[in-house]
Amino acid sequence: MADVARRAGVSMATASRALSNHPHVAAGTRARVLAAAEQLSYVISPEASRLAGGATGRVAVVVPHLSRWFFGALLDGLESVLRAADLDVLLYHVGDAADRRDFFQRLPARRKVDAVVVLGMPVHDEERARLELMGVHIVAAGGQVENYPSVSIDDLAAGRQAVDHLILLGHRRIGMIAAVDPAEPGWPEGPGRTLAYRAALAGAGLPADPELEVTVEWGGRHGAEAMERLLSLREPPTAVYAHSDEVALGAMRTLRRAGLRIPADMSVVGIDDHPMAELADLTTVAQPVHDQGVRAGRMLLELLAGGSDTEGVSVPTRLVVRGSTGPPRS
């Protein structure tokens, strides 16, 4: 930077101000500095910059699961806008509550990032407060809409789209496979998607049968087990609503093995529109995952640029009817 300053005929102080877009720098001077920097193909050292009190140019992204499509897609969208803004992405995988505590405890210690984006998990108020206190912005995506910057779908609405679809087809006895994340006790989807199920039934005047609600861990395999439980009921349902496509896909495998036909013997609907859903002909409620990542990224950029604290936004979902749902066999 000293070279740049010299070449531009100014002091380092001025050069710094010109480069970091500070006010109170004459237009001519700034231009000269920028030109000099350009010629010397000079790029600022983030280390030194940060050390002296500037920004790090880095954003931490916290993910609970790395190998699930949902989080990958979210990350994909997010990364694209962050990279375009010349921000580096620091990836943190927090598998369980311990990891999480660890993360929120250590991160602020020595400020490594300017902001953090939390994917697919709610952020506790206390954690939020702590980060904001240190001037680290925070945005959430793919979790639940809260009154802080976040973007996600409306689980209640999505769930209703799925269940109402089954009801509309004429199903009167509908099972639900609820998925919970073992690592994350307060998983937000659970409540919303479960509530949607109950509300839809109630709305249609259908009786609520606790037997029809089975809760398992997230994942295809568990979805398969849940379906077995449902099939073993004295009076099995004629349709199943799964909290996610992976779970639904697992359920379909059980049905296939049991020799039942889909949708003739059993309708299945999921949520997400996982790429596999199309291949398996699974009816589902599509959510714009990649887009949620993008929006979260933009929201963060705005915050970083000094924008005011936004509220959470909710993106729309859309029912995608495929071959896994149909009217019940009379």
Added chain:
Amino acid sequence: MADVARRAGVSMATASRALSNHPHVAAGTRARVLAAAEQLSYVISPEASRLAGGATGRVAVVVPHLSRWFFGALLDGLESVLRAADLDVLLYHVGDAADRRDFFQRLPARRKVDAVVVLGMPVHDEERARLELMGVHIVAAGGQVENYPSVSIDDLAAGRQAVDHLILLGHRRIGMIAAVDPAEPGWPEGPGRTLAYRAALAGAGLPADPELEVTVEWGGRHGAEAMERLLSLREPPTAVYAHSDEVALGAMRTLRRAGLRIPADMSVVGIDDHPMAELADLTTVAQPVHDQGVRAGRMLLELLAGGSDTEGVSVPTRLVVRGSTGPPRS
């Protein structure tokens, strides 16, 4: 750090040396310093450290695709060992050749990382040379074994396991759906897995029919299209070998829609052991994806610790027979 030094009753110089594992520090002193650091929950500032000439404690991970299971799993394994070693992961998504060039051009500018891990892509010699010149180590995983630090499967062997399985079942006319990555011209899987197919046929004395080899872009949808092409042949195969499970799953969807039974009318085998393969009852050649990430991480740690340059290692694959393959209908 000054606090830590004071608490441990040593100078900052000694504290620094103790913390960064330098030689010439008495065991007792080091222990005292570490204890003090622990108590104060002190973590070193990478910025300052790097500024003063130390390491950054950061590793760049380069991924071509974020939302594919394979890369997610790889990343998962890698991240776990890196995090355990207190290294931060800087994520870079390089979608196409332009991104890639950009990455390798900009990264070394101001040294942001101590090392880079490239996932699922080969590293060109020139890129490798450039990084090593700057003292940045490099490791590859999930790509092709090369004579530089890398870990991956033996595509040739994996392909043979798959095709030989079909041959053993009695198939004489076997199709191949080769998948290429549009973004990565020199995709390494292609050659190895294709060669395996040809070698297996030749080994069994079966004729090579170019019609039976169809090449498509990676992905379930394209796998489905490829299967259509194969089915429209004058003399369709009785079994199909797909370069990856996603592609195979796509092919299965086409078969299902065409009303063909699996495996009675057509056997299908893939490679990867994608979680969905189990749900779809797909026979496949399993590769330890997560483990490859772990190994790559360990390899990197060794390199960072001053270990000598390792050669590439290849991890074993295993045929997993499920319901999608069976003898041909005589």
Added chain:
DNA sequence: GGCGTGCCTGGAAACGCTTGCAGAGTTCAG
């Protein structure tokens, strides 16, 4: 014409760590 007001700019002190250099002990061979 004098003087208060802003706008620019430069000097210099951090920021938190690493490391070359040198001094003080310690050990060990001659």
Added chain:
DNA sequence: CTGAACTCTGCAAGCGTTTCCAGGCACGCC
């Protein structure tokens, strides 16, 4: 018993920026 060779530790000089504080200057108003 002496000197050489080590091992361990402290001092202080940076590393590349930012920012606080002041000084200079031009401008406009009384």
